[in-house]
Amino acid sequence: MHKNNYEIMGMQEEKLRSKLLKVFDILSREKIFLHTRYLEMTSPTKFRMPLIAGLALLNAIVGNGAMLLWGGFGYGKTMLLKYLGRLLTGVSLEDIEASILRANPNLIEEKIVGRMDLGKLIKEGDEVIIWRRFVKAFWKIIDEVNRLNPAAQDIILSLLGEGIVKYFDDVFVARRYVLFATLNPRDVGVFPLGLPLLDRFGIAVVVKSPSLDDMNEIALLSDDRVFKRSIPSILSTEELTSIWAYVEAMPLESSAQLFVSSLVKELSLCDRTDKETGIFIEFGSRICTGCPFENLDSVCKYTFTPLSVRAEKDLVKYSKALAWLMGLKSVPLSVVVTIAPYVIWHRLRFSDKYLEEFGFDRFRFAKHIVDSVLRNFLKRLPLLQAYEDLKAGRIDPQVISRIRRVQDSDLIIKYEIAPVIDMFLEDKYLNLVNELKASVETKDRNKIEEILSRAKEELNATQYLALSRVYLRELRKHRYRVVTYFSAWKGNLDRISHVLSADLSDTLSPPVSVLIDRGFEEVEIVIVNNDDASPVIINLYSLWDDTLSKLKDVLGEACLVS
Amino acid sequence: MPESELDDLIQKFESYLKRLGKHRACMRLAELGGACDIFDDRIRVVLDLLSKFCDDVHLAKFRISFCSKLLAYGSPMTLEFISTFGIATAYLVGQAFGHRISLSAFREVLQKIAVMREVKLDKKENIVDFENPELNEIIYLSEIYWRVLDKLGAIEHPDFPKLYAELLNHAGNRLSIERAIISVMPLFHLKFADKDVFISVLRGFGRNFDGLLGLSIAATYALITHMLHEESYSFSINAFLEALAMDPNEMLDVYEKARSGDKSLMYIILSKIVDVYYRGSISRILDVIMRDILGVRDAMNILARIPHTRATVQDLKQIFEFIVRVSEKFSSEVDIGGNVLNLLMRIGSEARPAIIRNFLDSDEGRSLIIELIKRAPFKLTLLAIDKLVSTFLPVETLSSSLEVKSYDELCDILDKILPNWQSKLNQKTIRYLLAK
Numbered sequence: 001m002h003k004n005n006y007e008i009m010g011m012q013e014e015k016l017r018s019k020l021l022k023v024f025d026i027l028s029r030e031k032i033f034l035h036t037r038y039l040e041m042t043s044p045t046k047f048r049m050p051l052i053a054g055l056a057l058l059n060a061i062v063g064n065g066a067m068l069l070w071g072g073f074g075y076g077k078t079m080l081l082k083y084l085g086r087l088l089t090g091v092s093l094e095d096i097e098a099s100i101l102r103a104n105p106n107l108i109e110e111k112i113v114g115r116m117d118l119g120k121l122i123k124e125g126d127e128v129i130i131w132r133r134f135v136k137a138f139w140k141i142i143d144e145v146n147r148l149n150p151a152a153q154d155i156i157l158s159l160l161g162e163g164i165v166k167y168f169d170d171v172f173v174a175r176r177y178v179l180f181a182t183l184n185p186r187d188v189g190v191f192p193l194g195l196p197l198l199d200r201f202g203i204a205v206v207v208k209s210p211s212l213d214d215m216n217e218i219a220l221l222s223d224d225r226v227f228k229r230s231i232p233s234i235l236s237t238e239e240l241t242s243i244w245a246y247v248e249a250m251p252l253e254s255s256a257q258l259f260v261s262s263l264v265k266e267l268s269l270c271d272r273t274d275k276e277t278g279i280f281i282e283f284g285s286r287i288c289t290g291c292p293f294e295n296l297d298s299v300c301k302y303t304f305t306p307l308s309v310r311a312e313k314d315l316v317k318y319s320k321a322l323a324w325l326m327g328l329k330s331v332p333l334s335v336v337v338t339i340a341p342y343v344i345w346h347r348l349r350f351s352d353k354y355l356e357e358f359g360f361d362r363f364r365f366a367k368h369i370v371d372s373v374l375r376n377f378l379k380r381l382p383l384l385q386a387y388e389d390l391k392a393g394r395i396d397p398q399v400i401s402r403i404r405r406v407q408d409s410d411l412i413i414k415y416e417i418a419p420v421i422d423m424f425l426e427d428k429y430l431n432l433v434n435e436l437k438a439s440v441e442t443k444d445r446n447k448i449e450e451i452l453s454r455a456k457e458e459l460n461a462t463q464y465l466a467l468s469r470v471y472l473r474e475l476r477k478h479r480y481r482v483v484t485y486f487s488a489w490k491g492n493l494d495r496i497s498h499v500l501s502a503d504l505s506d507t508l509s510p511p512v513s514v515l516i517d518r519g520f521e522e523v524e525i526v527i528v529n530n531d532d533a534s535p536v537i538i539n540l541y542s543l544w545d546d547t548l549s550k551l552k553d554v555l556g557e558a559c560l561v562s
Numbered sequence: 563m564p565e566s567e568l569d570d571l572i573q574k575f576e577s578y579l580k581r582l583g584k585h586r587a588c589m590r591l592a593e594l595g596g597a598c599d600i601f602d603d604r605i606r607v608v609l610d611l612l613s614k615f616c617d618d619v620h621l622a623k624f625r626i627s628f629c630s631k632l633l634a635y636g637s638p639m640t641l642e643f644i645s646t647f648g649i650a651t652a653y654l655v656g657q658a659f660g661h662r663i664s665l666s667a668f669r670e671v672l673q674k675i676a677v678m679r680e681v682k683l684d685k686k687e688n689i690v691d692f693e694n695p696e697l698n699e700i701i702y703l704s705e706i707y708w709r710v711l712d713k714l715g716a717i718e719h720p721d722f723p724k725l726y727a728e729l730l731n732h733a734g735n736r737l738s739i740e741r742a743i744i745s746v747m748p749l750f751h752l753k754f755a756d757k758d759v760f761i762s763v764l765r766g767f768g769r770n771f772d773g774l775l776g777l778s779i780a781a782t783y784a785l786i787t788h789m790l791h792e793e794s795y796s797f798s799i800n801a802f803l804e805a806l807a808m809d810p811n812e813m814l815d816v817y818e819k820a821r822s823g824d825k826s827l828m829y830i831i832l833s834k835i836v837d838v839y840y841r842g843s844i845s846r847i848l849d850v851i852m853r854d855i856l857g858v859r860d861a862m863n864i865l866a867r868i869p870h871t872r873a874t875v876q877d878l879k880q881i882f883e884f885i886v887r888v889s890e891k892f893s894s895e896v897d898i899g900g901n902v903l904n905l906l907m908r909i910g911s912e913a914r915p916a917i918i919r920n921f922l923d924s925d926e927g928r929s930l931i932i933e934l935i936k937r938a939p940f941k942l943t944l945l946a947i948d949k950l951v952s953t954f955l956p957v958e959t960l961s962s963s964l965e966v967k968s969y970d971e972l973c974d975i976l977d978k979i980l981p982n983w984q985s986k987l988n989q990k991t992i993r994y995l996l997a998k
Contacts, residue, residue, distance in 0.1 A: 044818050378813050382800055
């Protein structure tokens with residue numbers, strides 16, 4: 001049992017990755033979805049995957065992912081999703097087909113969500129809901145989502161937002177699912193999707209007509225509506241969801257993290273008004289006329305709506321998925337930059353004035369925006385790093401004057417950095433940060449705890465947050481990754497709770513991601529399944545190894561530390 | 563030079579002013595000052611006195627005589643640099659640029675100053691390893707050099723980037739690979755520098771491929787060191803990449819490669835520099851390529867990027883010699899066919915037709931082409947040659963001097979590369995290749 005499970009822990013991750021990569025081979029071998037556009041990466045390692053199928057696969061491994069496939073009819077979007085469902089979950093094609101929600105303007109709540117069990121109601125007077133297969137299915141497909149009327153769209157909004165579906169007094173909680181929606185902009189009888197609903201789709205891709213060579217190949221294929229194909233099953237639902245844990249536990253490199261927040265901020269800040277109020281949607285580019293930032297490299301003028309925090313989280317999620325699929329140990333900047341256009345293009349309201357230059361191609365424009373943000377980011381990176389140094393107590397007068405000078409040409413510096421730098425030059429902050437650094441150097445746990453608690457009392461909120469993040473940055477440099485399996489976790493939960501001084505009973509009902517802030521160290525636990533052999537991933541950020549030793553003592557051979 | 567007279571004049575300049583009058587005293591000071599050695603300690607004092615007590619005409623006289631001396635010595639040093647940073651710094655910089663001193667002598671001078679100034683250095687083992695002991699040694703020397711300049715207070719000085727860039731702009735075309743590495747290294751340790759500083763330097767190196775290679779090595783080393791050891795991305799490196807007009811994705815590629823310590827970054831930088839700034843002859847590049855300093859893939863890449871508008875027949879011969887030499891040996895690791903196709907297309911569209919004609923017309927040119935087909939029997943190579951020959955070979959050459967053989971061992975090779983080549987290749991090419 002132990003040997004078997006140990007083997008699972010050690011090799012499962014690699015096996016799962018190679019199984020996923022095999023999916024691409026099968027799609028290519030079986031000539032399913034012949035669209036030979038690729039997503040290619042050259043750094044940090046060379047990697048290539050088919051664009052549409054690859055992004056759909058990322059959507060399947062991020063955990064409750066939702067993806068929008070945007071394109072004309074007859075390009076094979078729904079067929080790809082059905083076959084992918086079969087390959088990645090082992091569910092039969094018939095079952096997948098049965099749970100597809102085929103949208104039309106007359107679709108009412110009963111047909112989407114469920115119906116009352118009339119037999120029970122009449123015989124026993126019980127209001128029992130029989131949920132529709134779409135609601136219960138793990139692999140959810142909504143065909144032609146823009147044909148759903150606004151009321152039906154609200155149901156999807158609630159499902160994607162809170163993971164719940166309500167009907168009468170009953171609530172169905174969809175704890176684990178993978179959702180895809182197709183959208184045909186050329187269809188008749190369609191309803192525009194509101195920005196909040198679009199924002200709930202983590203990733204979106206434009207499906208275009210296949211290339212000339214692909215068309216030649218497609219012409220020779222038999223009609224799969226008549227001749228059914230035999231598609232193998234590569235993964236089970238449990239295996240697929242195990243991957244969610246590995247993906248969720250991927251750490252983000254600091255430059256990647258900085259880029260994500262810079263992207264969101266650059267698109268959200270405005271020197272004249274507040275984009276959150278929607279005022280731009282009303283007055284458009286008139287607001288930008290005469291603004292000094294309009295003629296700079298700033299990207300604020302391109303969008304009328306800000307980017308949501310959900311978009312930021314989705315960007316991180318899908319970047320983690322790609323980095324994991326590439327076999328990387330952490331998420332580098334290049335992966336985030338590659339994924340970013342697919343995460344943002346459908347969520348934003350662009351300025352027509354600039355969109356026109358790109359032939360109103362919103363994806364191409366979003367790519368241009370990401371490139372511009374990247375250029376600005378790399379230009380700003382030394383300043384951001386200098387700012388981090390400043391917060392860590394390393395003062396350089398030249399850098400400070402540079403920050404003050406640059407603020408007239410950089411919105412992030414102007415609104416996020418310049419206004420607060422003086423706070424980090426105050427003696428009380430500097431003394432505490434220097435004490436903290438000295439204590440980190442000597443690994444004096446008591447002293448660190450004492451400084452952090454003093455800081456809470458003596459510093460203002462901004463200073464205290466900055467100081468605690470300085471410490472967190474130090475902690476993040478010392479990461480231990482412990483992987484165990486669920487049965488070992490469950491069997492030793494009391495002892496583990498004791499070691500971590502935390503109530504971990506919630507972790508028995510996965511999927512859960514728990515962050516335990518122990519003041520001097522941080523523990524992140526990710527559990528997706530409650531099968532005995534499912535992985536439990538513990539990321540321990542600590543300057544000391546005693547917690548790690550205790551965890552190893554408790555879990556014995558049933559854990560793998562890296 | 564009447565040293566004592568100058569000393570006397572400096573010490574009692576105010577009384578000389580009263581005694582001789584402003585014009586005569588100032589003229590004398592300008593004359594004697596202008597006759598000083600270029601690294602004479604008293605130059606700064608002379609300049610101070612002239613600025614304080616004399617007119618522009620006297621200052622100009624001094625500048626003219628001093629600058630003509632600098633010119634005569636072949637020194638890249640400027641009066642502004644000397645007067646701003648002092649003799650010691652100017653002397654060191656002059657030596658680094660290779661003025662009247664060998665590299666080994668410079669090493670000794672530098673190490674002495676480093677000890678005197680208590681410059682602390684990383685251990686040699688801690689320095690990013692370029693897997694070439696000589697190169698590592700030069701990089702180590704460059705590390706000492708910029709740290710000494712830092713100790714002398716130069717690097718932090720606000721005028722240093724501009725004035726140092728001016729020196730490099732003048733001296734750039736004369737620097738060897740080694741001297742370039744040493745002399746540009748301080749630029750990558752500037753706290754702040756804008757892209758104009760680097761543009762000025764890169765333009766100064768515009769005709770010196772060796773220097774650009776050295777500059778690329780120094781930039782790569784600095785980038786990797788910053789990213790790996792200090793986890794920081796310096797302002798000056800940013801300015802350097804901006805000067806290379808890199809698009810955001812190229813910058814990202816550089817960033818990721820530096821982060822992972824990938825030294826192939828050097829060739830990305832070099833190719834970009836060559837693309838944007840190199841205005842020298844192809845033969846300089848070929849010299850470096852022939853010395854096997856660059857890898858085959860990188861050499862091919864650079865050859866395909868350089869402008870061939872001013873290529874000579876000799877250049878074309880050297881390019882073909884290089885391709886012939888590497889074709890057989892490296893065909894497994896480099897896509898020779900594709901690279902040759904790209905290169906010949908570029909030559910065909912850029913080089914002067916007369917030059918290509920003369921090359922094709924020469925016996926050496928023809929035998930190189932045949933040799934290339936034999937060594938690199940790829941369809942793309944053959945098609946590229948077919949295009950070049952059929953477009954540029956003069957018709958009269960074919961009709962007058964070339965008599966076609968009925969059979970040649972080349973035919974066997976052509977059969978393998980391109981079945982039915984007799985109908986696929988241009989008749990001009992066939993006659994050219996199979997001529998007696």
